[in-house]
Amino acid sequence: MTDLGKVDREFFDEHIYPHLGADRGDVSLGPQHGVDFGVVEVGDRAVVLASDPLSLTPALGFERAAWFAVHVALSDAAVSGVPPSHLAVTFTLPPEMTDEEFATVWETFDREASDLGVSIVTGHTARYGSCRYPWVGGATALAVGDPDDVVRPDGASPGDRLLVTKGPAIEVAGYLVTVFEDAVDLPPETIADAKERFWDMSPVRDALTAAAAGPVTAMHDATEGGLQGALVELARAGGVRLDVDAAAVPVLPGVAEACDHFGVDPWAATSEGTLVLTVEAGGADAVLAALDDEGIPAAEVGEVREGEGVYVDGEPTTHPEVDPTWAVFEEYAEKTGPGE
Structure with missing residues (x-):
């Protein structure tokens, strides 16, 4: 594993990929190193899922920091080609974050999600003593659509x-x-x-x-x-x-x-x-x-x-x-x- 940043391919292949829980037939695209999202087939719909940590850097100002955070949360689902539709958000906030600062963050999440047609459907929000900026939680984005509309990460072909x-x-x-x-x-x-x-x-x-x-x-x-x-x-x-x-x-x-x-x-x-x-x-x-x-x-x-x-x-x-x-x-x- 690298000292900072994402795990490398060798670590992923040795420690993560062999241990992915139950083998379910409805998973049409599972975890791969360097791939942005997974896909579950539910009836005649494809549900694209992507998870990322949330970061907020106060030096940006909380509105700009929140704008960046929500777009990062939605980006990996968006590269499936299916518009993001739902978002789950977890905030593990440092104690020094004020109610007013969080209000700015949440209002920005709401504005950007509304503009992109994304509904925030669940989450968790709390302050914890050991938490500190910039890493303040995580989010999972979903994009629900026609399976034929999913742009798979392995779809490139000679001549493209x-x-x-x-x-x-x-x-x-x-x-x-x-x-x-x-x-x-x-x-x-x-x-x-x-x-x-x-x-x-x-x-x-x-x-x-x-x-x-x-x-x-x-x-x-x-x-x-x-x-x-x-x-x-x-x-x-x-x-x-x-x-x-x-x-x-x-x-x-x-x-x-x-x-x-x-x-x-x-x-x-x-x-x-x-x-x-x-x-x-x-x-x-x-x-x-x-x-x-x-x-x-x-x-x-x-x-x-x-x-x-x-x-x-x-x-x-x-x-x-x-x-x-x-x-x-x-x-x-x-x-x-x-x-x-």
């Missing part, structure tokens, strides 16, 4: 086109620069560009827009391990080879400068909000046009071929295994103490 929205390291710019702004030595206009990326840190509308527009065959959001990790995981899930043109990948304002400042590889760094997807060749233009209509930057960056692995400009690449963002957060948290 490879698309990326927003590009690498959105979270490095939008989150880290916002939280640690006072310790960031960058020009004011660059800091403003980087902070604007905060509102790009959700792939929910990216995924739902793409799935509604064309024949999307697979989707994966670029969280821990960043764009590089997401590409490797998508190729592994589908048993295919991805050939990527690095120059075609979009890079949004403020991202390169933020990565240089923090000393991280933008392709390996967490990028909540970035979506990697494969589309049947004849539908790529329609998907790109739909994303553009929604104001979501996206580009065709490569193709799916027979074989395995990821090749960037002809060179093989591997999973970064450890996301460099964790070390940066720990370093700057010691300097500035966000959330205290």
Whole structure:
């Protein structure tokens, strides 16, 4: 297991995958390393499930922190292509969180869930003495729909086109620069560009827009391990080879400068909000046009071929295994103490 971040594939395969409880016939997609969601078939409906921890960083302000938290909670279900419909939320709050601060958080959850057509159906809320920011609970999102509408993570096929929205390291710019702004030595206009990326840190509308527009065959959001990790995981899930043109990948304002400042590889760094997807060749233009209509930057960056692995400009690449963002957060948290 890595010291920080998600467990690696070896740990998952040895300790988690062999022990998954009862073997039920209604589970049509179970746990896999690097796969965002599972699927249960209930009658003629598919129920997509995805769980994630909840984090709230007070330095963001509680409204922005809650916006990020609810979109993270919904994102893994959304990449199934089925719109999220239900949400269960557990808050294990630190004692110092005030009623007024929690009210702001919950009102934001309600606003964002209502806007996306999601009903919050159950949960648990309490303060506990040993709890502290930013990790304050967990959430499980459900998306209920037609089984034929589910975009499976293993659906990429040779001949498909490879698309990326927003590009690498959105979270490095939008989150880290916002939280640690006072310790960031960058020009004011660059800091403003980087902070604007905060509102790009959700792939929910990216995924739902793409799935509604064309024949999307697979989707994966670029969280821990960043764009590089997401590409490797998508190729592994589908048993295919991805050939990527690095120059075609979009890079949004403020991202390169933020990565240089923090000393991280933008392709390996967490990028909540970035979506990697494969589309049947004849539908790529329609998907790109739909994303553009929604104001979501996206580009065709490569193709799916027979074989395995990821090749960037002809060179093989591997999973970064450890996301460099964790070390940066720990370093700057010691300097500035966000959330205290």
